[in-house]
Amino acid sequence: MTRMHITTCLNGEEIDFLCEPHQSLLHVLRDELKLTGTKEGCGTGDCGACSVILDGRLVNSCLTLAAEVQGRSVETVEGVAGPVSQAGTVGLHPIQQKLLEHAALQCGVCTPGIVMAVKALLDREPDPSEREVRYWLAGNLCRCTGYDKIVRAVLDAAAELRNLPEERQPA
């Protein structure tokens, strides 16, 4: 089978890769590009562990063909934080920081998907209600937490982001 040559913008950097026409973006990210932060929980679009942001929209990378990202922009969990400082957490996005402060992860396998889903939510709705958060995250399964602490962390992160001065807003 001839492989396709795809050029895309991944976490702000121009990259290219070869893929089979049927290969999912998830598999290319994980197996070809070795970006294993994006997880596979089901491969069928039902768990959200593979969530990435494609041209500003939240998608399941297991349901996205790798070839579809030609000329577009992909954000994965690896691109959310800035460099980690010596103190440990300074580079984190407020979403990541709040998830940690609220102990909103146990095993953590759903966390990368949650981070991406929340980022997509807060990018479009800076002041969501609890109900909006719950419905937005309904595509992201978490089996460990019962969602309580995740929802609280998201509301807290939203408040923090709203209060950050313009120049300190994360990219």
Place this chain on the structure above:
Amino acid sequence: MGEEDGERKFRFVGTRPIRHDGVDKVTGRAQFGADYSLPGMLWGRVLRSPHAHARIVRIDTRAAMAIPGVKAAATSADLPEIEPGPGPANLAHLSRNVLAREKVLYHGHAVAAIAATSEAVAERALLAIEVEYEPLPVVLDLDDAMAPGAAILHEDLKTRGGKDAGPTNVAAITEYDRGDVDAGLAEADVTVRRSYRTQTVHQGYIEPHAALAQTGVDGQSVLWCCTQGAFTVRAYCAALLGLDVSQLKVIPTEIGGGFGGKTTVYQEPLAILLARKAGRPVKMVMNREEVFRATGPGAATHTEIELGARQDGTITAARVRMCFEAGGFPGSPAGAAAMTVLAPYEIPNYAIESLDVVCNKPRTAAYRGPGAPQAAFAIESALDELAEKLSIDPIDLRLRCAAKQGTRTPYGPTFKRIGLIETLEAARDSSHYKAPLGPDQGRGIAVGFWFNAGLNSSAEVHLNEDGTAIVATGNPDLSGSRASLAIMAAEELGIEVHRVRPVVADTDSVGFTDLSGGSRVTFATGQAVIDACRQVVRELRQRAAKIWDCDPDQVDFVDGRCVPAKGSGLSEEPLALAEVARQAGRTGGPINGQAQLTARGAGPSFATHLCDVEVDPETGRIEVLRYTAVQDAGRAIHPGYVEGQMQGGAAQGMGWALNEELVFDTQGVLQNPGFLDYRMPVASDLPMIETVVVEVPNPNHPYGVRGVGETPIVPPLAAVANAVRRAAGVCITRLPISPPRLLAALHDESGGDS
């Protein structure tokens, strides 16, 4: 009482530091089972049975091996034959579950495995494997399995604890009794008699099973896998493959949930076997469908209960008979269910009987508090009905017979200090319990119990030259246990929590440690960490004595510093731990502590849950409006993760009560092997889950820790069912309470014994 209980002021215990592995987990750097790969790696795939019950006549892998890119094939012929025998984990059965030998016993049972240069080639090769089956009648469920003339799954199976010698599908009977049940029932003014059923459920961890194996020409193997117990995997793989334990090193990866389902092996030995045959590393990752078809369900059950009480609420007798579906091989938690079912209560007369029954479904694995949720669903539902008949508040009824210090358990031991009454009182006094309810709304309460486990743990504490410390243990971290172990080390060493680095070590790098399960890590491994830290402290005092040229008895260790003991007459300035660590090379060498123990005296854990629901009488839809989980944690080391486990268990239990069910057709084929149709709770299904952590210290742990993980899944099944019963006015005897089932119950004149 614990040695420091009450008096001791903790500096770090009870605080909420950010977990040490947190940054890795929110940035995607943490490596889970499927995230490892090696150069030259092959991909392994498993061929699974299309029949739920059949004899294997012949397997031929030659055509598959002829496909370019296929490097190895494995069948049960490649595994040493292990004779059936007794033991907690029957290795003959485990071997046959890993690769079917004489028979396939469920749809999806592993039959053969292939390693090839890509997953696609491996998949193609599976299709080329020829297997000849002789189909047998399918034994679908408990009723089928125990019917006269039922097809027999294991010809050699005898009932453990039973009288019949004949061929049977009943693998074991567990019985406990006391007093005279018939006399007790005769004394009762009011009785309740019901039969309850629960369906097969799945642990539903988000990360599928994954393993990567590498073998050298010297026969040494390394295995990376997501497991709750690296030493357990090592023991099973070595036994199943006929290797010395020292020939295998297991490196536990981060683990994306287990809930008991990752306490056994499936493809781990196959990855090693294929790697040995192919001479190249082999990676195997299950897809979600395989996880549902071939791993870990929690058992379906049928329970019959008869309860009697006097008008004043004194329970006079209980008769309980439970049947658990074990799936293809014996080993359901029927025994644990028998032990837990009446443990929260003092009942003068009882008879408990619990059966472990095989049928053609996947072999059950442990699921959080194994057996206890199903048992609690039955007994707590019956108790609630009894309370209603007696017009007694359901919490009051339970308080009247609640187990306490000195109560003898049905399974033998007598409870030491326990906190059941405290959790009931906290629930009764909560704002939730007093809140008003609207129309079509109901409130349910239920109690749950789990023993908690002790078992074997090792720990190593290495004091670094700058006064930071490494704490290495052998327990994979499923829910923040690194943080709780580090907090305990910080408490002992008197250094900040983030100066302690907790490490999950591989099987070559730390002493034997039983798996992360049974709510044992903070209790048992925590004790090993505390012991190891105390050795370090002893050593620190000796080193300070050397520096001061005095007797170690003249040195005390307080808040991370060596200080002259009271009355020692010394006037030296305190020596900080970091200072002693810095001088270690000149005072006797590196300072390390190492401890190992069999932890005894795990503290039984009790919980009381409250649940409010609203039912829609037209559609049967149930909405959970409010939920409160109260639990005795003994001592909450990191309260954030204690609450988190309580909330997570409650959510799993609500799913079990309302939606979750593995649906099999008449041929034993699973109809819903995906998250779309196996409907676990999502964020929009649930309310906030309020938590009340009660702390009745465990007298057998230095800080009073009991362990938290299992108990929270025990009460919710009944808490939800009781709420629905009170909201809808119909008795709930079957889970899940799906809308059609509730509607049918609402329309059933007979009282809804659906």
